[in-house]
Amino acid sequence: MRENYMIMGMYEIFKQLHQQKNPFLLGNVWNASSARIFEQHGYKAIGTSSAAIADSLGYEDGEKISFNELFFIVEKIIAAVHIPLSVDIERGYSDNINEILNYIEKLYHAAVVGINIEDSETSIGQQKLISIDAFSKKLSRIKNHLSKRNMNMFVNARTDAFLLGLPSPIAITSERIRAYENAGADGIFVPFLSDSNSIKKITATTSLPVNVMCMPGLPSFNILAELGVRRISTGNFIFRSLYDNLGKLIKNIDTVGSFSPLF
Numbered sequence: 001m002r003e004n005y006m007i008m009g010m011y012e013i014f015k016q017l018h019q020q021k022n023p024f025l026l027g028n029v030w031n032a033s034s035a036r037i038f039e040q041h042g043y044k045a046i047g048t049s050s051a052a053i054a055d056s057l058g059y060e061d062g063e064k065i066s067f068n069e070l071f072f073i074v075e076k077i078i079a080a081v082h083i084p085l086s087v088d089i090e091r092g093y094s095d096n097i098n099e100i101l102n103y104i105e106k107l108y109h110a111a112v113v114g115i116n117i118e119d120s121e122t123s124i125g126q127q128k129l130i131s132i133d134a135f136s137k138k139l140s141r142i143k144n145h146l147s148k149r150n151m152n153m154f155v156n157a158r159t160d161a162f163l164l165g166l167p168s169p170i171a172i173t174s175e176r177i178r179a180y181e182n183a184g185a186d187g188i189f190v191p192f193l194s195d196s197n198s199i200k201k202i203t204a205t206t207s208l209p210v211n212v213m214c215m216p217g218l219p220s221f222n223i224l225a226e227l228g229v230r231r232i233s234t235g236n237f238i239f240r241s242l243y244d245n246l247g248k249l250i251k252n253i254d255t256v257g258s259f260s261p262l263f
Contacts, residue, residue, distance in 0.1 A: 011113040011152040014045055014084035018154075018187060018209035023221065023229045026211075030056050030239055031073060032080035039081045047086040047116070048074065052239035062122055067093040067103050071110070078111050086114030086154065091121055097138060101145045104153065108146075114154030116189055117142070119176065120164065127164060132176055136183040143184030156211060157185035162192040170198055174205040181208055187231065194218045196227060203228030214238075 017024045026045055027038030030052035038046050051061040053073055059065050067089075074087055087107055092100035104115060119135040120127050139157060146153050157180040161172040177188050189211040193199055196219055203210045209230035212218065214237045224232060252261040 010084045014113045032076045035077045045084040049236045050088040051236040084113045088116040118158040120160040139183035156187040158189040199227045
């Protein structure tokens with residue numbers, strides 16, 4: 001465990017990154033090695049990718065791994081780097097709010113400075129948004145719990161209307177953003193938000209820093225800055241690209257009949 005003052009320092013660095021004029025890039029990692037590479041190439045903060053971690057362990061995404069498996073990887077990442085780490089906890093790895101709060105405390109004491117928590121769930125094989133009231137109450141419980149214990153943790157509320165391809169996603173997302181801001185969220189993450197017009201409307205909805213994710217057709221970083229974005233996540237796309245290229249490399253080795261493609 002790191003001393004409290006070191007945790008505080010990492011949190012303040014992470015919080016400040018969201019207040020810059022230009023959005024910062026958050027490298028999404030899945031193990032200690034990927035975390036080190038992002039740090040070595042100048043990234044100021046990293047976050048776990050739930051999809052990449054699950055895939056690397058042989059699971060599908062969507063809370064198929066246990067919290068203990070996630071935490072084992074988180075500890076390895078924390079020990080490997082000297083930059084802030086945020087953790088994607090999906091829905092919280094439990095339906096019991098007290099258990100979720102215990103997990104968040106455990107992450108805090110391991111020196112994690114932020115979490116992503118999402119407002120959708122899978123029920124009978126179909127992913128859907130949970131009620132706006134239920135998720136707002138969850139956020140309030142989390143923020144109140146952290147505040148009472150003087151624990152600084154950046155809570156990034158993920159809202160999934162765009163990801164789910166719902167009709168009128170701007171209206172749904174805007175309504176939820178206002179509720180989540182009132183519930184105490186520190187930031188808003190809108191995955192699959194990629195066109196300039198929608199981004200501009202979403203960032204105008206809130207004073208909270210808005211986080212978008214790597215997507216085909218996502219505007220350049222300079223344009224995202226003009227649109228009011230404050231955080232850009234790499235998502236699991238770098239992970240997927242690496243493993244796609246691994247498949248190509250293995251095929252080339254077999255085709256050539258030697259290891260020359262490696263060198």
